[in-house]
Amino acid sequence: MGKLLIHQNLVNAEIAEKLIKLCPFGSIEYSNGNLDIDAGCKMCRICVKKGPNGVIEYVEEQAPKVDKEAYAGIAVYVDHSEGKIHPVTYELIGKAKELAAKVGYPVYCIFLGYQIFESAEDLLYYGVDKVFIYDYKELEHFRIEPYTAAFEDFINIVKPSSILVGATTIGRSLAPRIAARFRTGLTADCTRLDIKDNSDLIQIRPAFGGNIMAQIITPNSRPQIATVRYKIMTAPKRKAEPSGEIVVCSMDTAKFESDVEVLKVTKKENEDNISESEIIVVAGRGIKTRKDMALAYELAEVLGGNFAGTRPMVEAGWIDAKKQIGLSGRTVKPKLIITLGISGAVQFTAGMQSADFIFAINKDPNAAIFSVAHYALIGDIYEIVPRLIKNIKLAKGLSGEIPKYSAPSSMN
Amino acid sequence: MEIIVCIKQVPGTSKVQVDPVTGVLMRDGIDTKMNPYDLFALETAVRLREKHGGHVKVISMGPKQALDVIKEAFMLGADEGLLVSDRKFAGADVLATSYALSQGIRKMGEFDIILTGKQTTDGDTAQVGPEIAEYLEIPHIANVLKITEVTVKSVTVEMDMPDTVELVRVTYPCLLSVEKDIFAPRLPSFKKKTETKDREIRIIGLNDMEDKDEKRYGLSGSPTQVERIFPPDENSDKETWEGSGEELADRLSDKLKELKFI
Numbered sequence: 001m002g003k004l005l006i007h008q009n010l011v012n013a014e015i016a017e018k019l020i021k022l023c024p025f026g027s028i029e030y031s032n033g034n035l036d037i038d039a040g041c042k043m044c045r046i047c048v049k050k051g052p053n054g055v056i057e058y059v060e061e062q063a064p065k066v067d068k069e070a071y072a073g074i075a076v077y078v079d080h081s082e083g084k085i086h087p088v089t090y091e092l093i094g095k096a097k098e099l100a101a102k103v104g105y106p107v108y109c110i111f112l113g114y115q116i117f118e119s120a121e122d123l124l125y126y127g128v129d130k131v132f133i134y135d136y137k138e139l140e141h142f143r144i145e146p147y148t149a150a151f152e153d154f155i156n157i158v159k160p161s162s163i164l165v166g167a168t169t170i171g172r173s174l175a176p177r178i179a180a181r182f183r184t185g186l187t188a189d190c191t192r193l194d195i196k197d198n199s200d201l202i203q204i205r206p207a208f209g210g211n212i213m214a215q216i217i218t219p220n221s222r223p224q225i226a227t228v229r230y231k232i233m234t235a236p237k238r239k240a241e242p243s244g245e246i247v248v249c250s251m252d253t254a255k256f257e258s259d260v261e262v263l264k265v266t267k268k269e270n271e272d273n274i275s276e277s278e279i280i281v282v283a284g285r286g287i288k289t290r291k292d293m294a295l296a297y298e299l300a301e302v303l304g305g306n307f308a309g310t311r312p313m314v315e316a317g318w319i320d321a322k323k324q325i326g327l328s329g330r331t332v333k334p335k336l337i338i339t340l341g342i343s344g345a346v347q348f349t350a351g352m353q354s355a356d357f358i359f360a361i362n363k364d365p366n367a368a369i370f371s372v373a374h375y376a377l378i379g380d381i382y383e384i385v386p387r388l389i390k391n392i393k394l395a396k397g398l399s400g401e402i403p404k405y406s407a408p409s410s411m412n
Numbered sequence: 413m414e415i416i417v418c419i420k421q422v423p424g425t426s427k428v429q430v431d432p433v434t435g436v437l438m439r440d441g442i443d444t445k446m447n448p449y450d451l452f453a454l455e456t457a458v459r460l461r462e463k464h465g466g467h468v469k470v471i472s473m474g475p476k477q478a479l480d481v482i483k484e485a486f487m488l489g490a491d492e493g494l495l496v497s498d499r500k501f502a503g504a505d506v507l508a509t510s511y512a513l514s515q516g517i518r519k520m521g522e523f524d525i526i527l528t529g530k531q532t533t534d535g536d537t538a539q540v541g542p543e544i545a546e547y548l549e550i551p552h553i554a555n556v557l558k559i560t561e562v563t564v565k566s567v568t569v570e571m572d573m574p575d576t577v578e579l580v581r582v583t584y585p586c587l588l589s590v591e592k593d594i595f596a597p598r599l600p601s602f603k604k605k606t607e608t609k610d611r612e613i614r615i616i617g618l619n620d621m622e623d624k625d626e627k628r629y630g631l632s633g634s635p636t637q638v639e640r641i642f643p644p645d646e647n648s649d650k651e652t653w654e655g656s657g658e659e660l661a662d663r664l665s666d667k668l669k670e671l672k673f674i
Contacts, residue, residue: 039473179506
């Protein structure tokens with residue numbers, strides 16, 4: 001925690017110009033011999049570290065320290081739909097166990113719902129020490145106030161040091177609410193997690209809307225909260241024998257008062273979910289026209305896989321949003337992924353970089369995608385893919401014609 | 413209906429990179445735009461006003477440059493705008509930003525609904541809406557797909573859940589975070605631009621807030637800190653192939669056979 005202090009007596013026009021150029025957010029101004037920093041400053045402190053020596057100084061402020069010893073344990077929020085546990089929960093349990101082992105913490109689950117005891121028992125096969133359940137009719141359907149109240153109760157009693165929440169529609173609504181309630185830090189969509197000896201959670205994710213990674217910590221507040229998307233972490237194997245215990249919690253139900261009423265719950269149709277596909281072909285901006293999307297579609301079809309797209313493809317309306325891969329789309333962990341004409345911004349690669357085999361095709365030898373690919377093919381998708389499709393068809397004993405691109409009407 | 417919409421000015425392009433030699437953040441151009449997800453919130457607000465009467469006010473937090481998004485909101489039909497701007501708010505993370513915005517909202521009078529977009533294209537966190545709701549002690553519904561009914565006391569919406577869609581009714585005041593494509597956003601009106609060009613936009617800073625404690629805002633009010641930034645990891649275990657389109661296609665199909673994908 002600190003402030004930036006400008007030593008105006010060291011400032012002149014030349015120095016001001018250097019600093020103005022240095023600031024990536026355009027937040028430094030120089031007028032009437034006075035250097036100023038405006039409200040766009042993101043405190044990245046590059047002006048301090050790389051600017052003319054000593055002109056801008058970072059002054060640490062003494063902030064009240066939280067008693068970290070009073071908090072212990074890594075808790076995982078159990079995401080579920082009427083008792084059916086979302087697989088992201090298991091992935092986070094796996095990660096929680098890894099983190100907890102480094103600092104000697106127990107691993108907890110916090111499970112809110114109605115008639116969830118049986119579902120809770122399944123969690124005991126994953127090495128969780130305690131599953132805290134709040135089993136109340138008022139928690140049957142997700143409503144923000146009762147869920148936040150129960151979560152708050154859990155945090156006050158158990159005092160976990162860190163809490164991991166799946167970045168599902170529920171997690172993304174509940175985690176920030178609880179973070180604000182405790183005036184504590186929350187990092188969304190972490191792609192990597194680690195932990196320091198002092199129990200500080202190391203939260204890593206792409207940042208500043210660009211091709212960089214940020215390492216974020218919550219040094220002075222507890223609990224520390226992080227959300228993680230499905231398919232980023234790996235679920236542990238189910239054990240043969242259960243271990244740990246279920247703790248049934250009770251609280252004052254007056255706290256479940258809510259201004260939200262659930263009128264109806266409608267099940268969604270079973271979607272063709274790319275998150276579960278083993279083979280995926282992804283189209284990016286290298287595909288020049290909507291018609292040419294058929295290239296990706298045909299390749300996916302002939303490989304027996306699914307096809308997907310990047311954010312620009314969705315924004316152009318060439319592919320359905322449910323088929324978007326990326327931090328703001330789906331995360332996938334297929335056995336095989338082939339990217340067509342994708343440059344590879346971090347927000348995209350965060351959604352697929354743990355695939356087993358990544359083949360990337362791009363004309364630009366400097367494309368960022370080549371840093372995550374296992375096989376970097378520098379070439380033109382329009383030259384490679386039709387022949388590739390033909391080769392695969394031949395190998396599979398199908399007719400070996402070079403396909404004409406014609407997208408089927410049901411492509412979206 | 414009194415509606416408040418939270419909007420944000422974000423970078424036009426997302427080409428921030430770390431210079432591998434100097435370690436400095438480089439940005440490609442400083443062009444800016446309204447966060448595209450906010451357009452859906454604004455459109456929702458304007459349509460609600462068209463149907464039920466009332467006012468649409470927008471609030472944003474940022475440097476003076478952010479006045480541009482408020483002006484853009486006027487072109488899209490907003491009635492009033494407020495900019496929360498102060499150097500002491502700089503370096504704010506989600507918590508401090510949400511707090512500053514909630515304090516700003518307290519200066520805007522009574523409201524029925526606060527609307528936010530799903531997330532921003534630069535922060536990508538999707539947290540500010542729920543945190544504002546917590547600070548204002550009002551219920552919130554995130555992932556709103558559709559608004560199905562509006563009465564003088566409540567609004568009924570479809571909420572997107574992992575396996576289901578829930579129809580949910582919430583009373584005012586409340587906050588709704590709307591999904592992309594809830595409505596088709598309109599284009600800015602040049603006529604409105606001319607009509608509103610002299611409209612005053614109030615700017616407020618720390619000293620205008622009910623809570624003037626510096627420590628709740630900006631970097632001081634931010635429990636999360638960026639400890640370091642670094643370029644993404646390279647995959648060291650890789651092969652690079654070059655050649656003609658034919659050669660590469662053949663090589664790839666051979667490899668896929670070898671790996672038993674074909």
